[in-house]
Amino acid sequence: MSTVTTRRYRDIRRALLAREELALIDVREEDPFAQGHPLFAANIPLSKLELEVLARVPRAATPITVYDNGEGLATVAARRLFALGYSDVAVLDGGLAGWRAAGGELFRDVNVPSKAFGELVESVRHTPSLAAEQVQALLDEKADVIVLDARRFDEYQTMSIPGGISVPGAELVLRVAELAPDPNTQVVVNCAGRTRSIIGTQSLVNAGIPNPVAALRNGTIGWTLAGQRLAHGQQRRFTEVGAGTRANAGRQARQVADRAGVLRLDRAGLAQWQTEAGRTTYLFDVRTPEEYSAGHLPGSRSVPGGQLVQETDHVASVRGARIVLVDDDGVRANMSASWLAQMGWQVAVLDGLSPADFDNAGEWQPPLPELPAANEISVEQLSTWLKQDGTVLLDFTTSANYVKRHIPGAHWAIRAQLAEALERLPQASRYVLTCGSSLLARFAAQDLQALTRTPVYLLEGGTAQWIAAGLPLETGESQLAVRRTDRYRRPYEGTDNPREAMQGYLDWEFGLIAQLERDGTHGFKVL
Structure with a gap:
């Protein structure tokens, strides 16, 4: 195996400015990543490294730099990457603290390059927008207005502007002519916060559509802060367009x-x-x-x-x-x-x-490394064992999935924190591991067996197989072996966030342009 070396902040900055290829990978879980990271860092947690990295970093000779914040994850990640066939892997000198000490800017939240770019677009192009109160007044007056929601359909269903139609961002230019055929119709584009509202609105402006267009200022956050009611479970979606509309949009x-x-x-x-x-x-x-x-x-x-x-x-x-x-x-x-x-x-x-x-049908399948061997058991065997003392069941699905439903008695854990989890688990005569499909659990089984002499088994087909067999389930945070750091709670998702968190998120977005200037590596150029 290759020797793990270090790479310095100044080397990465030079490569960014020179537009050279590089992958700067934060191997912590999503929540700590979201609390602070370099602008162009990609979050691939050590827990899921083998499942994600081959698609996200497809070329084996890519210069890869991994880092953590002193947790000891980066060196483990580097060794795993070498084992997967990557040849140019280094650990960031000093980790996140080293980046900061060398003068590197740190950014909060997730998908920051895109969000910072959106703020820059609005600043440069003065993208038109309407306040929540203005849009509400138009709707109350039954004015000639249409609200288009630029998020994914599942996000739109969670919460949306009453009467809004789901038109994910890339579909807007293709669909708008038939959704608003009268050029006098006011088109309002919204998302949950700001970025997709801005980009969607500016897309329509850039394409030269004849309608007046405006972003819903601050999205559903702004709507909520204005004290206005959101709708839930709406089903309005775009429809197919005619050949003439398609050709003109093209x-x-x-x-x-x-x-x-x-x-x-x-x-x-x-x-x-x-x-x-x-x-x-x-x-x-x-x-x-x-x-x-x-x-x-x-x-x-x-x-x-x-x-x-x-x-x-x-x-x-x-x-x-x-x-x-x-x-x-x-x-x-x-x-x-x-x-x-x-x-x-x-x-x-x-x-x-x-x-x-377009002759390949079916879902996209991510490339995976060779899967480790595991001692598999059936759901019937697990059901029998759970009635006996000594069986400890570990679930490695996302914490959100675990809370939604899990096998009764299952303890939730993060793969990269197995040693910590073991200290909090009851005495076991055997461990059984699962996740949604048991794919991630298969890798965790190998890790766990290296930490214990207790036999480790894998549930064949995972929790999905348990559900398919019609066996009982539990909900809630009943047995968390580690903290739920696998996902950052976005201030703009859901409707139960504190108003202070929503306003704080908007204030953070407004400050992104200044951070871009301090960082100096973005290379953005707005039309």
């Missing part, structure tokens, strides 16, 4: 992409990029997940365009890499690419495709 989107410097590739050009060993090329299909599942280009990954722009770091975790976008209409890929180009990515749209090119 022309509009292509003009925007050309202005942004988006490159063009055909299948041969894509193949050439993909054979270049010294560069990373991501291939993303930016249509809806349903369209992707019905048929897609081989080798592409489903990443709906609005979410790609919102959380680029979560899928394209190599800064300086190349991104190729695919659709079947010339609208969603071009609009999404126009934003990525402004965010400093080298991005191309794949042209010249025919329906025959």
Whole structure:
């Protein structure tokens, strides 16, 4: 195994400014990551490293720097990356504290590059917006107004503006002409906070649609802070568009992409990029997940365009890499690419495709390493063992899934914190591990067996198999072996957040432009 070396802040900063490829990976859980990290750090927790890194950092020779905040995770992560075949792996000198001590800026929250970029767009372009009270007045007056929600459909269903329609961001330019055919109709674009409202609104402005357009200022947070009622469980969605609408939107989107410097590739050009060993090329299909599942280009990954722009770091975790976008209409890929180009990515749209090119059906499957062996047991065996003393069941699903439902008696744990969890668990004559599918639990079983002489077993098919068998379930935080740090609670999600947290989040967003200036590595250029 290769020797684990260190890499300094100044080396990473130099590479960022030179637009060289690099992956700066924070291997802590999401909550501590969200409390402070470098601008272009990608969060791939040590707990899930093997399940995520091959897709997010697909080229084995990519310069990778891992770090933690003194927890001892980074060195373990580096060794695992070497074992997975990565050849250029280093630990950040001094970890997060070293980054700060060397003068590096630290950013809070998640998907910060996209959110900071959104603030910059509004500042430069003066993106039009309306306050929550103004939009409410228009709705009360039954004015000629339409509210389009630019988030994912599941987020829209959780909470939305009454009467709003779900149109995820990349769909806006394609769908708006048929949703608001009268050019006098006021179009209002909203999200939960600010970023997708701003980007969605500016997309329509950039494309030159004739309607007056405005972002709902501060999204559903602003709506809530204004004391106005949100709707829950709404089902309004966009519908299909005609050929003429599609063609016109395609022309509009292509003009925007050309202005942004988006490159063009055909299948041969894509193949050439993909054979270049010294560069990373991501291939993303930016249509809806349903369209992707019905048929897609081989080798592409489903990443709906609005979410790609919102959380680029979560899928394209190599800064300086190349991104190729695919659709079947010339609208969603071009609009999404126009934003990525402004965010400093080298991005191309794949042209010249025919329906025959979308010949792979089914869901995207992430690349995985060889799976470790495990002693598997059936749900029937587990059911019998749980009636006896000495069986300790560990669940490695997300804490949110665990709280929603889990096998009775299961203790929730984080894989990277197994040693800590063991100190809090009852005496065991055997351990049984599960998660949703038992995929993550399979890796955890190997780790746990290295820490104990007690036999370790894996539930075949995971908790999903238990549920399929119709066996009983529990809910709630009944037995947490470690703290719930696997997910950062976003101030803009749900409706039960304190008003202070919502206002604090808005204040933080307003301060991002100043942080970008202090950091100086972003490379953003707004049209």
